Amino acid sequence: MTPEHTNHHPQPHPTQPHHTQGDRPLVFGPEDLPLVERVPLADRDLPPSTYELLSRAADAHCGATALHLLGENGRRWSEPDTWTYGDLLRHVHQAANALLASGLRPGEPVGLLLPNSGWAYAALLGAQAIGIANPVNPLLAEDHITDILALTGARVVITVPQLAGKARRVAERLPAVRAVLDIGDLARLAGDQPGDRLLTGHRPRPDDFAAYFHTGGTTGTPKVAPHTHAMEVYMAWALGCTGAFLGDSVALAGLPLFHVNAVHVTGLGPFMHGRPVVSLGPLGYRDRALMADFWRIVEHFRVTSFSAVPTVYAALPLVPDGVDISSLRAGAVGAAPLPQRVRSGFESDAKVPMLEGYGLTEATCASAATPAFAPRAGSVGLRLPYQQIKAVRVDADERPTGDCAPGETGVLAISGPAVFPGYLGPGGPDRGGKVVDGWLLTGDLGRVDADGYVYLTGRAKDLIIRGGHNIDPRPVEESLLAHPLVTGAAVVGRPDDHAGEVPVAYVTASARIGADELLAWARERAPEPAAAPKAVHIVDELPTTSIGKIFKPALVADAVRRMTEEGP
Template sequence: MAAEQPGDRLLTPHRPAPQDLAAYFHTGGTIGVPKVAPHTHAMEVYMAWALGCTGAYLDDAVGLWGLPLFHVDAVHVTGLAPFLHGRPVVSLGPLGYRDKTLMAEFWQIIEHFKVTGFSGVPTAYANLPPVPPDVDISSLRAGAVSAAPLPKTVCTAFESSTRVPMLEGYGLTEATCATATNPAFAPREGAVGLRLPYQHVKAVTVDADGKPVGDCLPGETGVLAVKGPSVFPGYLRPGPDGPAPDPAGKVFDGWLLTGDLGRVDEDGYVCLTGRAKDLIIRGGHNIDPRPIEESLPAHPEVTAAAVIGAPDPYSGEVPAACVVVTANPRATEDDLLAWAKLHAPEPAAAPKAVHIVHALPTTLIGKT
């Protein structure tokens, strides 16, 4: 194909239109088999522009590229968006945040290239090395995090060591990349930010089939729904003329049902509370594992935790915790279980078991 083209230009038989497909992305796959989410040219151009409205690419901004390129954050937040706004990006190479040799000099890289901001998932921040006392990171303005719930301990450790804010955002592959971001000068604790321009976000109630049946009031928790130019045309599914986007069961009257539980307050801040499929149903009582997971790292010997629903013949499901501990811990699993029950957010959320594991399984971008 290249040999058929002139040496000084490309002759394209078809010039892409806004609704033509530009890329295929796989969803994260943390709650099941990954699905293929097509993106159109209009979605990608819109996202590159909208991310610029956050102010992340102004003036002398320098980005850092550490997530793999099969992920929408890498392509958009540290790819198309800074390129559209004419800002440079420092690449950490093919392994990115997973390159242990390179990450040992992470803060020296920030100093050398005068990086102003970078984005990553919570596990990437949790694994950052300590900031050396002789390294100048005064160019850094903020850290951005999304893709998974941010533990308070990770946020506090980053902000205290770098003296810059951690700005949490929210997005998903089915809505191109980003839907909400916390404004740098008006962040709200516990929120993932305000909607990006031309997107709309609300919480809805759903029926037994997962279809939306009504809007939630401000501050009321439901399933988050997104509408606007970022919404994808549907998952790639087999069709009579070959695979094609199909919005059935995911997009209703233009509203994308995210599957995430959350609320939108009276000021428009979006608060994420968990995944609908992650809920543990204990005897008819819905338990969100996230508050339990956030309570466990408060133990001095616990460095990471994940809570799942374990089968129970009486209650159907009960919370069970898997924890990673420090080297040479003194606490046993029984000790940690007693501690977890004492610090559970509610009696029903008290784990019935605590298992010490070597590490938590993660996807290639670091999502548990």
């Protein structure tokens, strides 16, 4: 390794009663939390909406770079299309005005089936400026996209030419949709719109909905989490308290904009603080050509941080000799179990720490982040300011019965300004037992120490997290049960060094059948590619509890045994 590839870790912060950057408080350790929270959040003069957040950023940093857009218009990554904060606000105005011209009324939802691009940012933020953005994973099956857009009541759908047929077939099933726009058509329509203002007197208020995000998206009845403007603005501000956007920080974005991490950690967070974002473009971390040059991109743009899931870290190339990545301060990781091999490999090669975080779509994005100067082994981070996290005991119906003591394991619960109002239902948000007395019951098992550090110990539910993507096993099980010879089916997550977890299926059958045939059957009928089982195991019977429920921990143990004995 050459001298150019030797990173320096940031020096510990000076001891002082309160750490700030200008008027922004910083949390470098647990002792800073009570100091920050002495000032009520209501007195922080936060913008009332994400639109006002962008307006303030453009006023303060008009000529500064907001976005380096890679992978667009056939350009080399070293010659990106670059938008300043003035450009970004202008394009947001134009996109919002184009939506109004297409028939959208203020306050209505916009469905976004888009890969990342400059105009995808403009469309999402423009939709929030006058209505509600509803970004949807375009790789989902048509039925699931239809269910999501029906639930949210989308009036306009924006997509790309490659997905136009899919989007139109979905729209044909949704009478509420007034228009399907290609992103190129939106950009052309936007070119005829004023860029210095919104052509409506409507201005979003803090309690208005800014976005609808689907969670997982693989269930038969999709769950949609509404986010208010207050939730999103708070999140952008709170992420700044970690120090991620200090000084000459540059964030690299590779996750899709239908993911809350992309919208907040490498979107509104740096935007609120006037810092540049390097967007890896339509394919993001899946762009093999860009990922082959990943470390040269870090060097060229002086990237200080990026946020990714363990699968991305596992696939990173080694840092080439002679490449200067001394700008890099840390890698952020979350959304899936982190294999120790992946952590040690990254930290050894990049010479910077990997900092874990914890969050849920139902709590906007992040609830805990690891302080760079005060990490704790095994923890996924310290709670963010104004959020409270505790472990609770629950009964058989998963209702809380009491708080756990510090360090005691229970179901994690979160309260504070990031917690959503409940899943979207036909009549609006419905807490439905998910939020009890202001506390979001996460379904995750863990403990919280006396200083507010969070430790995950498992998940209370059966959700499989593959590379940061939530997979509900039920639709896969239902597809297997649709086979005429299958009498029982259970899908569980098998540990995987690369993806964190991968789905594997266990089935019982009424007659002899090959596992390969069932595997092909399940893959053809999976709601999305990530949900397809990695393997199908045919067994004589499925383990059950005393009341007849399938006992999945036994299947997970068997999957681990098979992996150990037979290989992945």
